[in-house]
Amino acid sequence: MPFPSSRISGIVPSGKDGWEIHFAAWNRKQAGEDIIMLSVGDHDFDTPSETVEACVRAVRGGHxxxxxxxxxxxxxxxxxxxxxxxxxxxxxxxxxxxxxxxxxxxxxxxxxxxxxxxxxxxxxxxxxxxxxxxxxxxxxxxxxxxxxxxxxxxxxxxxxxxxxxxxxxxxxxxxxxxxxxxxxxxxxxxxxxxxxxxxxxxxxxxxxxxxxxxxxxxxxxxxxxxxxxxxxxxxxxxxxxxxxxxxxxxxxxxxxxxxxxxxxxxxxxxxxxxxxxxxxxxxxDFGVERIAALYAGRRKVFLEAIRGINNIVVRGSEGGMYAMLDVRAIEPDSEKFAWSLLAAENVAVMPGASFGDAAEGHIRISLCQPDDVLKDAANRLRRFASSYGSKAA
Incomplete structure (x- = not known):
């Protein structure tokens, strides 16, 4: 076939876009494995019902x-x-x-x-x-x-x-x-x-x-x-x-x-x-206050659950839907850490390297899961961090 434009060929020049771990974990979850997905910022709840009903009215109203x-x-x-x-x-x-x-x-x-x-x-x-x-x-x-x-x-x-x-x-x-x-x-x-x-x-x-x-x-x-x-x-x-x-x-x-x-x-x-x-x-403002309160609560729950994990430091994490964890003292290669965490504990996170060199040695945790799942993930992360060195050896 004729060659595509350099414009589209160069959008992701390496062929990697940082989402490989997420898609691998998602495929495993779709196949029935027990995977905790903390890799993507998509809500685990539906759009507020008031908005849905407004859309239904608009459809029926001929828009x-x-x-x-x-x-x-x-x-x-x-x-x-x-x-x-x-x-x-x-x-x-x-x-x-x-x-x-x-x-x-x-x-x-x-x-x-x-x-x-x-x-x-x-x-x-x-x-x-x-x-x-x-x-x-x-x-x-x-x-x-x-x-x-x-x-x-x-x-x-x-x-x-x-x-x-x-x-x-x-x-x-x-x-x-x-x-x-x-x-x-x-x-x-x-x-x-x-x-x-x-x-x-x-x-x-x-x-x-x-x-x-x-x-x-x-x-x-x-x-x-x-x-x-x-x-x-x-x-x-x-x-x-x-x-x-x-x-x-x-x-x-x-x-x-x-x-x-x-x-x-x-x-x-x-x-x-x-x-x-x-x-x-x-x-x-359908859902705005409830959603903001939900994520503020989840952030607090998760950060409390990981408190005291040796060699993991919380960076940033004041807002948004994420927590950022510095794991450089355990493993400076964030992709290696994330792939290993997925393999050992069935927890999917995003490697910091996906977001620029400043975030290398970090992992991004999505808070788009209920409190009990976030606590479970924190426990798995704690177990993984305590044994990573011996497994890597």
């Missing part, structure tokens, strides 16, 4: 048609209200682009800010799709690692060292996946100052904004940043709607207006009846 390219007006208005509330910046509907999930919002932000050959800085640890999203745009990027010993707080001085003459943007994520770190005001103020001085776009992935253990601060709210910040958001985590694929991008009006053309040639709008249900869910 089966094409929608406006940037999203139906009711949905954009609802997203703008949430953006106003969560960032503290008055936001209008024409500053919002509705997208099929947060990943599509990230894709739009990268496509809208970077031309082929332009450069960006990505703060790590990062969500696993970030590098591929830049490659899909033909853009170059440099990863700047936030240190575990700093609680994974980014340092603006390190970011500035990585900037080049053709740098156009910085991408960060708070509350952070995979570490659960919630970036401090001081960290964000320093990065904002850098963006203003160097005239950079700041792409801020805030998908976990409701699941922080501390104060969530959007850099869009900082002085002089509304005109240069693009906020990536989603209903997947906050509203329990991972499979519904509803996200949005918030930014300056002129920028969002230009991005409507990207929807024209990519998504051609999003689902009609889901859009109406999502608008109702956003306006009524």
């Amino acid at each position: 089966h048609h094409y929608t406006q390219l940037p999203g139906i007006p009711a949905l954009r208005e609802a997203m703008a209200k949430v953006s106003t509330r969560t960032t503290g910046v008055p936001t209008s509907a024409d500053q919002v682009l509705a997208t099929p999930g947060g990943q599509a919002a990230l894709y739009a932000a990268v496509q809208g800010t970077l031309d082929p050959g332009d450069h960006a800085v990505v703060v790590a640890p990062y969500y696993a799709t970030y590098p591929g999203t830049f490659r899909a745009a033909g853009a170059d990027f440099t990863v700047v690692e936030a240190a575990a010993e700093d609680g994974f707080q980014p340092r603006a001085s390190e970011i500035e060292k990585a900037l080049m003459k053709n740098s156009k943007a910085i991408l960060l994520n708070t509350p952070n996946n995979p570490t659960g770190a919630v970036y401090s005001r001081a960290s964000l103020e320093a990065i904002a100052d850098l963006c203003r001085r160097r005239d950079l776009w700041l792409m801020s992935d805030e998908v976990y904004w409701t699941l922080g253990g501390g104060e969530h601060i959007s850099p869009r709210a900082l002085e002089g940043m509304a005109e240069r910040t693009l906020v990536i958001n989603s209903m997947s985590k906050s509203h329990g709607m991972t499979g519904w694929r509803i996200g949005w991008l918030t930014g300056p009006v002129d920028f969002i207006t230009l991005l409507i053309s990207l929807n024209l040639v990519s998504t051609y709008g999003i689902n009609d009846f889901i859009s109406h249900a999502a608008a109702e869910a956003l306006n009524s």
Whole structure:
């Protein structure tokens, strides 16, 4: 056959995307094995019933048609209200682009800010799709690692060292996946100052904004940043709607207006009846407080259960749906540790190396399991950690 484009061939150039352990564990679980899945951030509960019923009403109400390219007006208005509330910046509907999930919002932000050959800085640890999203745009990027010993707080001085003459943007994520770190005001103020001085776009992935253990601060709210910040958001985590694929991008009006053309040639709008249900869910906060309380409780249960395990240190883990465990004193190779844990104890976790070099020697624990399962997993991890050295020998 003819050759595919270098654009798609280079999105995952190594052929590995960090999910190999998860898929191997999932296949074993599907085959009937007793595997505890702590490797993926997908809720173990259904979407709130109020949202489901809103969707049923929308289907029965005839909302089966094409929608406006940037999203139906009711949905954009609802997203703008949430953006106003969560960032503290008055936001209008024409500053919002509705997208099929947060990943599509990230894709739009990268496509809208970077031309082929332009450069960006990505703060790590990062969500696993970030590098591929830049490659899909033909853009170059440099990863700047936030240190575990700093609680994974980014340092603006390190970011500035990585900037080049053709740098156009910085991408960060708070509350952070995979570490659960919630970036401090001081960290964000320093990065904002850098963006203003160097005239950079700041792409801020805030998908976990409701699941922080501390104060969530959007850099869009900082002085002089509304005109240069693009906020990536989603209903997947906050509203329990991972499979519904509803996200949005918030930014300056002129920028969002230009991005409507990207929807024209990519998504051609999003689902009609889901859009109406999502608008109702956003306006009524269906499930938001319950989901946030659930994960706060699970985080507490799991961290208490692993307390005192020799040579394992908790890093970050203030927010999001994850806990980040430093296992370097046991095994510095996070993939080796994760594969061995799966083989010995039937527990699937994500190796930190999947999220950048800063997370090497760590494992990410998804809290998307009930308390009793998390306690069981903690006990298996404790047993594994105590015997790993002798087994490895």
